[in-house]
Amino acid sequence: MQYEDTVKRWEVFELRLPCDPDEALYAEAGLRAVFEKGERQFHADGFYDGNELLIVRFMPDEEGEWSFHLDGPSLPNGGLKGELLCLPADTGVHGPVRVAGATHFAYADGTTYTPFGTELSAWHIQNDASRAKTIRTLQTSAFNKARMSLMPNAEYRGPCESVFSPFAAGEGGKLDFDRYDPAYFSRVEECLQALAQHGIEAELTLFPADEAEVQLTPVQEDRYIRYVVSRLAAYHNVWWTIADLGDGTPGRDKDWRRAFQIVSECDYGQHLRTIHGAPAAYDWGVPWLTHISLRHEEVTIASSFTLQYEKPVILDHCGFEGTGPGKENALTPEELVYRIWEGLTRGGYVTHGESLIGSGETCWSIHGGELQGESWPRIAFLRKLLSDAPDFLSYNRMRHDVSTIERQGEYALSYFGAHRCTSRLFAMPSGEFTADLIDTWNMKLARLDQTFQERFVIKLPGKLYYAIRLLRISDGSVTGTFEEQDTEPLLAVGDGD
Numbered sequence: 001m002q003y004e005d006t007v008k009r010w011e012v013f014e015l016r017l018p019c020d021p022d023e024a025l026y027a028e029a030g031l032r033a034v035f036e037k038g039e040r041q042f043h044a045d046g047f048y049d050g051n052e053l054l055i056v057r058f059m060p061d062e063e064g065e066w067s068f069h070l071d072g073p074s075l076p077n078g079g080l081k082g083e084l085l086c087l088p089a090d091t092g093v094h095g096p097v098r099v100a101g102a103t104h105f106a107y108a109d110g111t112t113y114t115p116f117g118t119e120l121s122a123w124h125i126q127n128d129a130s131r132a133k134t135i136r137t138l139q140t141s142a143f144n145k146a147r148m149s150l151m152p153n154a155e156y157r158g159p160c161e162s163v164f165s166p167f168a169a170g171e172g173g174k175l176d177f178d179r180y181d182p183a184y185f186s187r188v189e190e191c192l193q194a195l196a197q198h199g200i201e202a203e204l205t206l207f208p209a210d211e212a213e214v215q216l217t218p219v220q221e222d223r224y225i226r227y228v229v230s231r232l233a234a235y236h237n238v239w240w241t242i243a244d245l246g247d248g249t250p251g252r253d254k255d256w257r258r259a260f261q262i263v264s265e266c267d268y269g270q271h272l273r274t275i276h277g278a279p280a281a282y283d284w285g286v287p288w289l290t291h292i293s294l295r296h297e298e299v300t301i302a303s304s305f306t307l308q309y310e311k312p313v314i315l316d317h318c319g320f321e322g323t324g325p326g327k328e329n330a331l332t333p334e335e336l337v338y339r340i341w342e343g344l345t346r347g348g349y350v351t352h353g354e355s356l357i358g359s360g361e362t363c364w365s366i367h368g369g370e371l372q373g374e375s376w377p378r379i380a381f382l383r384k385l386l387s388d389a390p391d392f393l394s395y396n397r398m399r400h401d402v403s404t405i406e407r408q409g410e411y412a413l414s415y416f417g418a419h420r421c422t423s424r425l426f427a428m429p430s431g432e433f434t435a436d437l438i439d440t441w442n443m444k445l446a447r448l449d450q451t452f453q454e455r456f457v458i459k460l461p462g463k464l465y466y467a468i469r470l471l472r473i474s475d476g477s478v479t480g481t482f483e484e485q486d487t488e489p490l491l492a493v494g495d496g497d
Helices: 128-140 182-197 218-232 256-266 301-309 333-344 375-386
Strands: 006-008 013-018 032-037 040-045 053-058 064-071 080-087 097-100 104-107 117-119 145-149 167-169 175-180 201-207 238-244 273-277 292-295 313-317 403-407 411-415 423-439 444-447 452-459 466-474 493-495
Touching: 013 064, 032 053, 040 053, 040 218, 053 218, 117 313, 128 182, 145 182, 145 238, 175 182, 175 218, 182 201, 182 218, 201 218, 218 256, 238 256, 256 273, 292 301, 301 313, 333 375
Parallel strands: 006 080, 117 145, 145 201, 201 238, 238 273, 273 292, 292 313
Antiparallel strands: 013 053, 032 040, 032 064, 064 080, 097 104, 167 175, 403 411, 411 466, 423 444, 423 452, 423 466, 452 493
8 A cells, every 4th residue: 555644635645556457446446445533534435547556535624633444355354544644735725615605605715716717628638738738828817717528529639639538448449438548537637736736626527418429328327427536536626517418408318316426425525516507407406416507698597596596606608709600609709708797797607618719720618728719808807806805795686777796885896788878876875985987898997086975876988898896985995906997087976866
């Protein structure tokens, strides 16, 4: 048994045991471990990594001394025992993301997490140069979540790439659904680590919308889920999406509850779990879903879904910036930025997608590489605006004419979107407020030259994609920071009637 006896909090602890070569171990490794600290106890299954090697992984979530006990038919009577020391987490490592405040997210250490995701379904099966370019691009963007498919379409792999499926190739190159490809999973793990180093979550879709290439029996499905979770649950930045239900067309009538049950049983870290589909594709209120992942172009449903289900709502597929066939692949950058702002100011979250064709006939949301569009800098601008906002802003359901998230009496962000308003009446609780006029498309922000109390009117430019931010002044200082951007002269403001 080989292992390092120290590991940092929320990082991967790994036990390695040599074994006789046996491909049947892919289906059942026959190795289980119990990790204990005080009265806390966690179970982890081992997996076969090929090359005559069994592995058990664990993600300790608490500093201090842990003990573990391994058991299995290949081990001596009584199994094997050992200890590990969990050290403090590295700076910037906050642990897995959890649901917080019913409809929001936070890391395990309590740090607020606001998803700014992007679709990168098959970036991990591209060559080394392409993957490195993707990571460099992510470093310069504001994205903190990447959506990846563990069963990407074989047509999406790059030139000369043979590692493209979780399943090993059998005779004639046909996939063998009873064996897994350790090289593929090693590639995925490298990508998970690279994303984690830059504070990016990895949302892994286990089953794709189109399963024409991979048709598993129920037994093979169960084994696949157990293998994936046993192997990848130790990475703190993992999210699980059980399946992509596509556009809701018939043919996806499986009992997904069984899949959720297996994930929950095998995942000692209890990472976020969901399923992705159209609004009517699933019963979003079931308790085994931690959050809702929707495929829908009308992002305004975020406000009604958070009210109905009291869970975080992410519009993970609202369309792609591009010029491709079909309306979902041909959004203007203005429209995509509008949808992201509108969904967020309605209490939800919206994922970025780009279908523009770049060099080598690749596109960002499939292959990664470099961003070609104009929406991503505007998303970075939005994330920066929210970086010093109060935690857990809530959607104001009383402001029907403008989408608004707020901390009542302290902070409000109102988005006018497609409405070219020339003025608006605001009513705030007692106190004094500053107002910032935001041009969301041109990424300009300027503070109005007076403060406001209770009821007041702010005159607006009458242009598309503007927003107003109100900040309460507390003890002579403004709650939140302000960085003035170059903008046109501001319009006059006046008191409300």
